[in-house]
Structures are given as C-alpha cells and as structure tokens.
Amino acid sequence: MLRHAEPVMGTVVSFAVRDAPAAALRPAIAELHRLDALFSTYRPDSQLSRLARGELTVERCDPLVGEALAHCASVATETDGWFTARPAGRLDPSGWVKGWAVERASELLLAAGYPHHTVTGGGDVQARGQAAPGQPWRVGVADPARADALVAVLAGGGDFAVATSGNAERGAHIVDPRSGQPVHGALSVTVVGEGLARTDAYATAAYAMGAQRALDWLAGTAGYEALVVLPDGRRLGTPGLARHLAAP
Secondary structure, eight states, rough: EEEEEEEEEEEEEEEETTTTOOOHHHHHHHHHHHHHHHOOOOOOHHHHHHHHTTOOOGGGGGGHHHHHHEEEEEHHHHTTTOOOSGGGGGGOTTHHHHHHHHHHHHHHHTTTOOSSSEEEEEEEEEEEEEEEETOEEEEEEEEETTOOOOOEEEEEESSSEEEEEETTTTSSOOOOEEEEOOOOOOEEEEESSSHHHHHHHHHHHHHHHHHHHHHHHTSSSSEEHHHHHHHOOOEEOOOGGGGEOOOO
C-alpha cells in the first residue's frame, strides 16, 4: 500500500493507494497545490482573495473559480440556503472547495489506472474500490466528546465519501447563514455519500440546520445518509445509515 501525507490547503491530505508507485501521486498532489493557490483565503495573492477585494472579476479568474462558485450556488439552492459561500458575509467557498479538491485528486488517480484508494483531507474521506480484494475500505467516525474514540465505523460496497462537521476540533466556526451567529447544537453531523465535494457541503449545511431538520432533510435526499451525535451522547441516524455501519 502506497501511503503519503501532503501538507496543503491548511490541512494534511493523506493518500492510501493499492498497487501504485510513488510517482502515481504527482498529478494529484500538483492539483491540490494548484487549487490551494487559486482558493486560499489566507494567501493575499490567491485569485479568491483578489476576487473578494474587487481586484478581479469572476470572468478574469481561472475558470475553476467560476465553476466552484456555481457549485456553491447550486448547493445553496438544494439546502434552502443552509449552505453558503459567504459565511458571515465574507466570500469563502471552502465548504465546497476542500471536499472538491480531495475528490478531484481521487479522480486523477482513478483516471491514471489506480481504482483502489482513499484520499483524506481534514478527516473527510473519498474512498474508491477496495482496501484489499474482497475487503471494503473502513472509515472511523471520531467521537466528538472523547479523544481517540470512535462513535462508528462506516464502510461501503465501492466508491463512497464520508464528511463530518462539528465544533469539537475548531470551536464554533460554522455560522448559521440566517442569523450570522455561530451554530451550537449537535456535537457533530457525519454524512455519507458518493462524492466528497457535495457530501462535505451537505455536512456543513446539515450541521447549520440542527439535528432534527438535518435528519429529516437527508432522509429525503437520495444517495445520502447521516449520523448525528448529540450533546447528551445520543446518536441518531437516517433510516438507510445501517447499511454503511461496520463492526468496530
């Protein structure tokens, strides 16, 4: 198993790839750094920072910038505004871009002939194929109340993505787009879907919604399931979550 950890986008993106030489990772790593240069909210020279300051228009940016903002607008519509590319009024599409970057890196590995791999960024995972012949990838969901503990282990029959939103590691950083205030409620919301970009964006929106609204919404959203951890320790899931649960 080829393993590599790449510091990029303010986090570490980790790769696990079956039957691959180290050189197989070069295009995927290059893509992550290219997206970081375009979308970083911390680099004043990124196209996103320049766009936010009014120094560029979307039309003068790399086409990927406009594509990302269009995806954000689509998810905002799908989530009835609970997802936004302008949290607290500031242009920041990171809720889409980070998952999208990981998914794009995975797609490059797939196109290069490496169908069995995981790419993990900030704890969110894009899994493809199998960990070993006949064995699915297993993804642990961290317990937001206890360090080094898991609340669940998830697996899929093939390609799947897992994303978790919450305040356990970074504090109250997710903003209610309707009130502009930090969200307090569930300890974490984990969403399982096929592609990490939308799965991650949905997890952010679901956390902002609150536990019951999120579960009701995701239960009616085809291809997505959720696990919610509440402050009192209860764990709630959508009806189809059980098919992703694996033995610890």
